[in-house]
Amino acid sequence: MLDRHPFFQLFAARLRELAREPGVLFWIFGFPLMLAIGLGFAFRGEQAVIVDVAVLDGPRAAECAAALPADLGFRASVLDAEHAARALRLGKVALVVVPGDAAEASPEFRFDPARPESRLARALVHDALERAAGRVDRVTPRAAPVTEPGSRYIDFLIPGLLGMNIMSGGMWGIGYAIVDMRSKKLLKRLAATPMKRVHFLAAFLATRLVLVLVEMVLLLLFGWLVYDLEPRGSLAGIAGLCVLGACAFASLGLLTATRTAKTEVVGGLINLVMLPMFVVSGVFFSSDRFPEFVQPIVRALPLTALNDALRAAVLEGASLSEQGPRLLVLAAWGVVSFVLALRLFRWS
């Protein structure tokens, strides 16, 4: 009978354990949706850019502030030198304008060129002051704002969140869970039975695959219903990527769990593995932002490969066969981690 089979029993036990732990369910399903909602709202496209500037108090301050009207997106406040400097330091304003005087007709801009919003403010303020001084524009481009599905921040975000969830699900769901069993001596107890090791590992992996597919459906459905983001690639292809990613990160999770019996230790290890990838692998912003010389490393990371592949599939409709190198990176991480993990694994 099927339900007497050890694989089935192990698999059912694992699913029950997860289903009976509300906190775990939140981290698996609720958290990524909340992130998508929160970040999607914070970075929604229609929001107008507001340029905060300070105008240094003086004889021509009022005139200068009047040249930066609210309807052009400026929020100008007239401040004395001390307050203006403070506002700039705290990031409340992007730029301080020192109006020209009798001796020097041109204004002075004080800003930190390392801040992107300051560079933007400098260009916009310069433009507005020129116009107020009577410049006549010879070129007037027409603006055509892009809000189509596929090119907004939320479109970038959803595949990234899916990738991130596949990573943390694999690392915690396998790595932490196994160390927890070792710390309770449950692994040792199982090793004293005739249980086949392959059934044990297969049950953990199967649990991950089920969860990953549910996560995928949830996130894609959410993007589709709320943000009108319809995946371009085939669902089967996207599911294939999720499965490969889940296997790779399950193996990596298993590798972190091979020796220690302390859940604190494996927690630290998991964070050590995941944190760099959260930052560089293009979850929240593109990994292309990192300098050229680190790109080979960034692209060799499993989460970068997974995120890039998911984005290509969801946003551009790339098929699996077009993503060979990324699939290879994922498979290599999976196979190498798995082989190492089997060699190093201890039951007690």
Added chain:
Amino acid sequence: MSSAIRCRGLVKTFPGKPPVEAVRGLELDVRVGECFGLLGPNGAGKTTTIEILEGLSAPTAGEVEVLGRTWRAHADELRERIGVTLQDTRFTDKLTVEETLRLFGSFYARGRSVEQALAEVELGEKRKSWVVNLSGGQRQRLAVACALVGEPELLFLDEPTTGLDPQSRRQLWDVVRKLKHGGRTVLLTTHYMDEAEKLCERVAIVDHGRVIALGSPAELIRSLGGDHVVEFSFEGPGGAGGAETELARLAGVRAARAEADGFALTVGEPHVTIPALLAHAEATGSALARLATRQASLEDVFVTLTGRHLRDA
């Protein structure tokens, strides 16, 4: 009579600075169908020994034969034929008793029914409870049930009642007594002498990784030379240093030892010794502050052999 467990020259040294010699040349013969106890203080090497016998760790040296097989050659077969409870396993909190048993049962080719195992440990009415909601005694009985679902010929129980309240201990003792029926062999470890006396047909007293005495509880106690212990303390000069040499010469005394709060005499017949003791007290100008007689126990055997008590060794 055939052996269920046979080990010779068993040694286990844990690497470290300095290395820990947990087991140093331990010899053991457990007969088929008996309940055998390893009795010894904490740190004696009982768990280390039993885990080697269970095939969970490899000995540094020595030979081990379990049910006529070796772990090296017959690990799969042996795992089918033994049942194990470890010293303090925590099963998955949010599985029920029944689910846990069904899981363990699925690993065995000739698994018995969950019902039978539940009945044997008297946990039937808790079948639908999550493990996290069980008492200590119920958890320990679940552990025994998990060891029983494979219908084992040989059962290993490591400290089955440590940490349990007196009522739960007695309940577990009842369970273990029933396990012996049907030709099953049981090897248990304990640091409670009353447990070993009540449950085991034969006991090996283990200290510092060696067997220092072997026999049935009755035989071991008989080896003291007397079945009774007289305990007392002096008020007055009678308890001066070296008094035990003089006490040992009193009528009927087989052995005398100083305790933290007085003396203990091993005696054959208390009605002979006590008058002699009272006369001795009078002669030395002291009085007996307390006087009690009791049956000699394995504790006395251990103290006689090592000079230490089981509980604080």
